[in-house]
Every structure is written in structure tokens, then in C-alpha cells.
Amino acid sequence: MHDETTRYLRVNAVAERYDISKATIYRAIKAGKIDALLIGKSLRIPESALPLFEIEAAEAARQALNALGHNASASDLDTDDTTAEIRHNAAADGRACLWCGADFLTTGVSHLPVGRSATGSQVFVCITHPQAKAASSAFLNGTEAGEVA
Template sequence: MQDQTTRYLRVNAVAERYDISKATIYRAIKAGKIDALLIGKSLRIPEYALRAFEEAAAEDAYTALKAMGHNASAADLDTDETAEVA
């Protein structure tokens, strides 16, 4: 059961929070990577869904690094350097 104080964010706010495009957020929602609610004609994303998304993204990044032969632990990852992919 979720806390009664859960905030619900617009797609634009989530995109700004992660410094990525709104299209990326919509793709993540469509792929089931971020839970969202349709309220009227507007999508809203609960903050708890973002925490789950962040945890899954961190696990995916760690798995990808291990597959490439890196021995870094998740705590060793520098999010500023790993966040941008060419």
C-alpha cells in the first residue's frame, strides 16, 4: 500500500528531472519500465514509480558493465560519466 502523500508528476517534470526528452519517458512508459496513470487526458507518474525505475536502471547499468568485463561495484559508478551515452 502506497503512502497517502505520494506525489504524481507530469511527463515534462520527469523528463526535466532526469535531463532527458519527453519522448524517452513516453517510450519507458510504453515499455512498462515506468508505471503511469491516465487521469483524464493527462499522464501522471507517481514518485514511487520513479524510485523503482531508478533502481532497475542502476541494476541494468551494473549488469552491462559486468558484461563488458568491468569489475566496478554499483557504488563505484559515477552517474555523471555513465549517464551520457553517445
């Protein structure tokens, strides 16, 4: 139960906050990663539920990077660092390279799938990375789980 001071946000507001699609937020709600309330016909997300979502997303990203051979520390995905957070969110939403952060929409770099985010979005790496083909093959063959937030 939430107290009277809790703000409730629309799905669109949460998606904009993290610079990800509304579909990603809906998948996170469905997966139980974000608490939500159905009020009438509208979903509302308690703002107080978001810090836990951020912590879980950062931990999932670290685990996925480590599983793929990139030893990520807490400082690599510091949620207080706006630039790192935006790049991480774009990677988790499949719009940027998981390893270097290159934006696929603006660079046109070819990319390969290497895993799924915690909300179900496919994540990718630039084809130019030496280990990209091996990581993609492992993911596609189901021999290595790659999951980020």
C-alpha cells in the same frame, strides 16, 4: 493504489529530473519500467514509482558494463552521487560515452553503438577506446546484448 500523499509528476518533470529526453520516459512507461496513470488526456507518474526505476536502471547499467568487460560495482554507479548519476543518464540516453562519460554533444568525439538502454535508446562508446570496434561489432551482429538503464 497510491495514498493521498503521493505526488504525481508530468512526463516533462521526470525527464528533467533525470536529464533525459521525454521520449526516453515515454519508452520506459511503454516498457513497464515506470508506472504511469492516464488522467483525462494527461499522463502522470507517481513520484513513489521513481526509486524502483532508479534501482532497476543502476542494476541494468552494471550488468551491461560487466557484459562489455568493465567490471562495475555498486559504487561505480552510486545513485547518491550526482555527478555519476548525470553522466550515467547521459550515457543511457545516447548523449555520452558509456565507458568514460565523454559528452558527445560538446566534445565532437566519434562514437560507435554498443547496445540499447532499458528504455530503447541506443548507447555508444568513444571510438578511441581499444575495445570499441569489437563491442560495436558484437552489438550490431547480435552476438552480445548490451543494455543499460
